Amino acid sequence: MHADFLFIDTTPFVDDYWAASQTHAFDWRGLAPREEQLRNQLQRLNDKLETSTANWKVVVGHHTIRSMGYHGNTRELVENLLPILKKNRVDLYVNGHDHTLQHIKDQDSSVHFVTSGGGSKAWDGVRSSKDTEGVLFAYDGQGFAAISMGAKELLLSFHDGIGNTIYTAHLHKSRH
Numbered sequence: 005m006h007a008d009f010l011f012i013d014t015t016p017f018v019d020d021y022w023a024a025s026q027t028h029a030f031d032w033r034g035l036a037p038r039e040e041q042l043r044n045q046l047q048r049l050n051d052k053l054e055t056s057t058a059n060w061k062v063v064v065g066h067h068t069i070r071s072m073g074y075h076g077n078t079r080e081l082v083e084n085l086l087p088i089l090k091k092n093r094v095d096l097y098v099n100g101h102d103h104t105l106q107h108i109k110d111q112d113s114s115v116h117f118v119t120s121g122g123g124s125k126a127w128d129g130v131r132s133s134k135d136t137e138g139v140l141f142a143y144d145g146q147g148f149a150a151i152s153m154g155a156k157e158l159l160l161s162f163h164d165g166i167g168n169t170i171y172t173a174h175l176h177k178s179r180h
Contacts (some may be wrong), residue, residue: 005155008058014065053092073102107141120149
């Protein structure tokens, strides 16, 4: 059994961070031109995923793709990254950014979205939304995620701030 963990820098994808009105100070040296950097990053990720023979494919980024948290879905990642994850049958997309714990299953692919951002400034709120499709768990509080894998089973668990298990999910597969 082996698993591939692939990391992507999601910050350059977010249009708001490039706006002149942005109040945060980002140093974008070495990333310009932006479109080329994003295209190269997506191509490298796609190439690695296409050639992967791993039992489990996990992509990790900072920003959410799907989220019920304060920041919500990241449109730029829904449009640019999610199609690559779907095409390559990625099992998990793991992120932080929203200060919650969440498990959301994409309804038309193999992708499970796991948000584990409840380690610091929790209590930002879980949004009430009409878009609850695929939401399996959402917790607005401090805590963390744990993931263990075998050849055919993956166990995802969320724990509160003192370590109590508050959610578990078992994912199964016959092969990728």
